[in-house]
Amino acid sequence: MISNRAASHNRQNGELLLDIRNLTIEAEGSDGWQPIVKDISLHLRRGEVLGIIGESGAGKSTLGLAALGFTRPGCHFSGGSVTFDGRDLLKESEERRRQLRGTRIAYVAQSAAASFNPAHRLIEQTIECVMMRGLASRGAAVQSATDLFAQMQLPDPETIGDRFPHQVSGGQLQRAMTAMAMTCKPDLIVFDEPTTALDVTTQVEVLASIRKIVEEHHTAALYITHDLAVVAQMAHRIMVLRHGELVEHASTQQMLSEPEQTYTRSLWAVRTLEKPEEPPAETILSVSNVDAHYGDFKALDDISIEVPRGRTVAVVGESGSGKSTLARVISGLLPSAAGAVSLNGVRLAPSLKQRSRDQLRRIQMIYQSADTALNPRQTVMDLVGRPLSFHFGLKGRMQERRVAELLDMVELSDRHIVSFPSELSGGQKQRVAIARAIAADPDVFICDEITSALDQLVQEQILKLLLNLQKEMNKTYLFITHDIATVNAIADQVVVMCRGGIVQQGAKRAVMSSPDHPYTKLLLSAVPQMDPGWLDTAIQNGRLAKQNIE
Amino acid sequence: MRKEIISNPLFRTIFTRLGLGFVTLFAVSLIIFAAIAVLPGDFAKATLGRAATPETVANFQKSLGLDRPVAERYLKWIGGAVTGDLGLSFSSGSGTPRTVGSIIGPRLKNTLFLAGITALVAIPIALLLGIIAAIRRNSWLDRILNAVTLASISFPEFFVAYVLMLLLAVKLPLFYSLARVTPSMGSIEVLERIALPVLTLSFGIIAHMMRMTRAAIIGLLSHPYIEMAKLKGVPPWRVILRHALPNAWAPIVAVIAFNLAYLIVGVVVVEVVFVYPGIGQAMVDAVRSRDIPVVQGCALIFAASYILLNLLADVIAIATNPRLAHPR
Known part of the structure; x- marks a missing residue:
């Protein structure tokens, strides 16, 4: 990141600022104190940036906070040392630690809002x-x-x-x-996923600003993220954590070019998943000239999309671009103000209240957060069994058998049939939500950011599952996402939305390889790449593209 | 400028709430009037006794205006109430008219005085104790405060009143046991006389307000901005005062308003125990003698004070919410 040699030399021989040795942190769970950070050692010199990556639950944030001598309620330090500028923070008084916080060690949280x-x-x-x-x-x-x-x-x-x-x-x-x-001109800043909650195009700008200011002030930083491509832009060295343990630690160059551990390589796998584009097919769902409003605000403006049977159409755009509104209009949750939605050539009523039960069955939604989409007081049996009895009148043993089949389809064991959602992991919950959608045997699945809240590895598994289901049952997906890697993984066709309108649509390869609209270019250039020089190019391209849009 | 005021959500909300307050008060006046109209018991029969002939009862009712249709009586009453005239008490003699205002007025003044002094004592103490309990949460001090306040909420008021009277007026003659005040007394003497009722009332409402203050503050402590403040090295007392408290005003003000309303309308037991001439006693007396205009007047004042105080609490809650006070 700092290209000249002197700076790099400075870093390697600079004064040791933070030295964490054999740190273990425990959290209180239902079965007593469990370690969530296990025997981690790391060091940081002045002006150096260390990236820490891993999935949720890897202990990244806990480790980051430990650099301030801080633990969240319900956690405590149970071993090791955190030496900052020659003093072990764990042995200092809380008052001493408090005086260091904010002045010499600062923290940037994930959700600024x-x-x-x-x-x-x-x-x-x-x-x-x-x-x-x-x-x-x-x-x-x-x-x-x-x-x-x-x-x-x-x-x-x-x-x-x-x-x-x-x-x-x-x-x-x-x-x-x-x-x-x-x-307060701190010596060390802990960045805890500072861009995770942002849109990709915003992320580029924030990343650039952070990198610039850290370089100019020669501040050391711990940069925590789950995104390898982001950390590649920011850090000199990278640590990979999993389940609170160190997996791998190397310089950024080495980590990118030849990661030693399979786990590190697998973190990257979702980025390389790519569905071969299928040839066009007959249209099953068509949206023509649809407008929709929230009060006076026009959320959708003249939207027309053709979704072919057995294919995936990905709808991409930033938050506020109208992607989810489109899903709500197609499903009838938000009646459109103008235009038509047709399924199998039959025009659907704007509001779901006027649609027949069979029409409702043929379009099923899967949501981003399975946590809120699944009733926490119902078992998997109830959740998946409900559409079976509602649409097909399946009861008793028949229903139970079908639920077991559906769980098998989404690769869940049938022992989960009696589980409540709270007993399942995030990925398992999303599988239940998918099983529930399949239960209705719909023509079209509307998937609204269904992998966004999941870890990379789980994302990959869910995407593979969806691809298999499509291959076996010739299902059609309308896949809403903001993530270009997900588009590559699953789509046949791409629709790019911006401010309630469609700026470009077409076959995936055509859109991705020759984005002819400036907004599509901006969106594509904003997706972090593994190449450490990407950020500089992206800033350049982004500025040009933005000027073109305005 | 004028347009700005109308479009500012803060002002718009205040105007809407004010309007709604009037509508509520109007609805309550209907309910009061209807409830009293269907109550059994008749002032004329009660006054004239069993020996009264139907003619004398009818004449008496006519002289009071009770022979008119209900709707007409209501309109006359509410029309007067809007201009501040609550009508004549049934206890007026033929040559000596007594307005409801002249009966309720001095009593209301006494009640407001007692409520005001109690509020001045209780609110600062409750807030202070609540904030201290939140800063020192789960310490022994917090536990003791919690236990004491729970106990003082649980004891009925008349019990607290008699215990205080026994301890602080009889065993240890520090205060007057009765709070009989007259207009001729000086303010110092009045304060001395009402010390025990103030103490009794404070016990209950301090406990209530303190617990709410503590709970409202602690409820905010799991927010990320509190963790951020700690990570900026903000000391614990400042985390509470500067980062939690400003976001906790809405529930705290709501419970203060509720308790103030209670001080005006709900203290009849304390008034009776200490023989304090407040509005609660006036209403009870009026009910006993079936003096309907006085009962209606009291009920309307009670309703108005509830509505007004809650309106005030809403406005403060909105004003302390920067999302409404400073729209995008």
């Missing part, structure tokens, strides 16, 4: 640390915060601080939070 206090203006929160410790006068603190806002490329740096968090967008908040972390 939740981590800014809704009751105070941004500037008050940004300069709180400086003011609290009397490090500068108010005027000087505001001035330096304004400078940092400008460095983070926030719009109107002079006045943006006067706004409340809800008056600022997510990407801007994330940058403001990085500025807040910089105010």
